[in-house]
């Protein structure tokens with residue numbers, strides 16, 4: 001094989017690209033896989049960065065059910081032993097005069113509901129039991145993968161009592177069946193938000209599945225931060241024979257005789273391979289890197305009409321000489337249950353719903369000497385106030401954009417100060433990421449945090465073009481676990497194809 005020829009090329013080293021690469025090289029270390037990443041670090045949304053000595057997770061902040069040995073943990077597929085910390089509290093709400101902890105522990109969560117909402121407590125146990133039963137029925141019936149066919153629906157109705165009762169409800173209706181207090185119900189809104197959906201759009205079984213896992217198994221944070229996980233996966237890929245190139249951007253996926261045969265980089269270099277996996281943004285992959293002309297109309301219609309999940313703002317703050325250890329690792333300042341709908345309508349107001357994450361409280365090693373870091377996130381429209389005052393050309397150097405950012409930073413810090421008094425006196429680093437920032441760093445359409453929205457028919461891993469495949473949240477829906485899992489599935493499919501070829505040649 002020549003220097004620029006590979007068996008497989010993977011575009012992008014996000015969670016999906018990394019897991020696909022590790023899986024391929026683990027199954028067959030004699031294969032030559034090339035992974036191409038435009039940034040100078042691996043991981044995409046599971047990356048992290050240092051600024052002025054402060055560590056920040058770039059985007060994802062915790063992973064559901066990452067416990068080694070747990071049934072659905074994708075990392076158990078590799079011989080991978082990175083340590084994770086289990087988070088005891090999924091989210092703390094500072095809401096009016098109440099501090100409510102959403103515990104990742106059934107007993108503690110029921111006690112918390114009893115303490116704050118005594119009149120709702122009666123049904124709390126039944127609610128959690130229903131979530132766990134729904135999750136178990138989804139797993140037993142293998143309903144979480146593949147299309148929901150009529151046969152599957154019949155099986156659901158006939159064999160599984162919880163799916164029969166709640167299967168057609170949305171998450172809001174499901175919560176309504178157990179609770180009457182709106183404030184309490186709002187504390188469960190992180191589950192639709194994790195998928196970029198509203199309460200009504202999330203199906204009851206999917207919401208119950210997430211909630212059951214977060215209560216029974218828990219939320220996990222990789223030791224050393226998200227970037228440590230990404231770097232370890234990247235190292236594993238290279239150690240098993242893969243080649244990883246950073247600061248290298250794919251401009252085109254090359255098609256010859258209706259087959260994907262390689263990629264062309266921005267600098268003109270061409271790499272060829274038998275199989276191509278795109279972990280990059282789906283719309284860019286299909287419409288720009290390959291080009292509309294290579295697909296059938298039906299596929300283009302599907303891709304062009306996919307709605308993107310929501311985006312938002314993240315304020316990264318470096319704080320010196322201040323003890324943040326007394327605050328929860330993850331907390332929310334107020335709740336705005338309509339935040340996703342408002343953002344979809346293009347509305348944005350900095351009021352309730354700011355989520356704060358303190359890196360050193362998830363892993364003390366993220367706290368370096370007297371330096372601690374936190375970031376604050378809020379959902380916001382992609383295009384607000386004329387692309388955040390940067391104009392249609394999204395000019396991030398525009399003075400109006402810079403001024404607007406300064407203004408927002410100030411307001412967000414004031415909000416955080418309601419919970420962490422005097423924090424503004426200790427900030428020595430601050431930087432605000434807008435939807436334009438996500439679009440620039442990860443090349444995601446509309447800066448969307450979770451890829452295409454989860455409540456649509458997402459395309460399968462195989463594209464209509466021979467030898468071109470997809471991996472990551474593009475096809476798996478949001479979340480690190482889903483993206484990792486999707487990379488494994490795509491890799492398994494390709495290794496199977498390669499094995500078939502070898503058998504045929506023999």
Ligand SMILES: Cc1cc2nc3c(=O)[nH]c(=O)nc-3n(C[C@H](O)[C@H](O)[C@H](O)COP(=O)(O)OP(=O)(O)OC[C@H]3O[C@@H](n4cnc5c(N)ncnc54)[C@H](O)[C@@H]3O)c2cc1C
Pocket residue numbers: 011012013014015016017036037038039042043044045046058059060061062063064248249250251279280281314377441442443444448449450451471472473474477478479480481483
């Ligand atoms: C703010 C935020 C918070 C989140 N919080 C959580 C959370 O707490 N828990 C959770 O489970 N999930 C969370 N998510 C979602 C989760 O991070 C993503 O769903 C998942 O990491 C996506 O992985 P991916 O592999 O699909 O793609 P990505 O992470 O988008 O990776 C794609 C990679 O491809 C590269 N690329 C793109 N185009 C090119 C090109 N032309 N050439 C070369 N390289 C290219 C990009 O640079 C990137 O590295 C969050 C997401 C965001 C944005």
